[in-house]
Amino acid sequence: MSQTPDRNAVRQQVPTNEDGRPVINTVAAVAIAPSGVGAELSEYVAQAIAIIRDSGLPNETNAMFTNIEGDLDDVLRVVRDATMKLAAQGYRTGVSLKLDIRPGFSGQMAQKPALVDEIIAGGQDR
Numbered sequence: 001m002s003q004t005p006d007r008n009a010v011r012q013q014v015p016t017n018e019d020g021r022p023v024i025n026t027v028a029a030v031a032i033a034p035s036g037v038g039a040e041l042s043e044y045v046a047q048a049i050a051i052i053r054d055s056g057l058p059n060e061t062n063a064m065f066t067n068i069e070g071d072l073d074d075v076l077r078v079v080r081d082a083t084m085k086l087a088a089q090g091y092r093t094g095v096s097l098k099l100d101i102r103p104g105f106s107g108q109m110a111q112k113p114a115l116v117d118e119i120i121a122g123g124q125d126r
Contacts, residue, residue: 005104012104024072027100027108029065030079034091044091048082055081058109065096069109072101 005012015023032048033041049066052059055078057070068075079097086093102108 012102014103022103024101024103025106025108026070026072026075027102027112028068028075028079029096029098030068030082031065031096032079032083032086032093034086034093036092044086047085051082051085052078060109067109069107072099075099 017023030052032045034044037044049061052066052068055068055074057068057074057078059066059068061067068078070078079095083093083095100108105111
């Protein structure tokens with residue numbers, strides 16, 4: 001799509017790929033962890049995060065979630081694969097997932113925080 005999306009528009013043009021399939025950009029916040037393995041989950045969470053990092057999709061991990069950005073189908077596939085890393089070992093696995101699906105936009109993992117920083121630096125109220 002050659003046109004720049006309007007951040008304030010309620011509705012955007014939906015870009016398509018070379019096959020004519022809609023490209024639905026998604027930013028996901030996901031937390032994946034097993035139940036009943038004790039107080040420290042880092043060893044298990046790291047297994048799921050390794051799958052996400054190996055996916056090739058842009059991602060970042062913070063203290064509570066791992067954020068992933070990409071086409072909706074790709075993001076959901078990676079979340080499934082990361083979940084199955086633990087579930088396939090027999091662990092009851094919990095997944096917290098929040099999706100921001102915004103057609104027409106990309107690079108939102110970097111652009112959203114930059115916009116907030118810009119607003120704070122300008123002292124603007126919104």
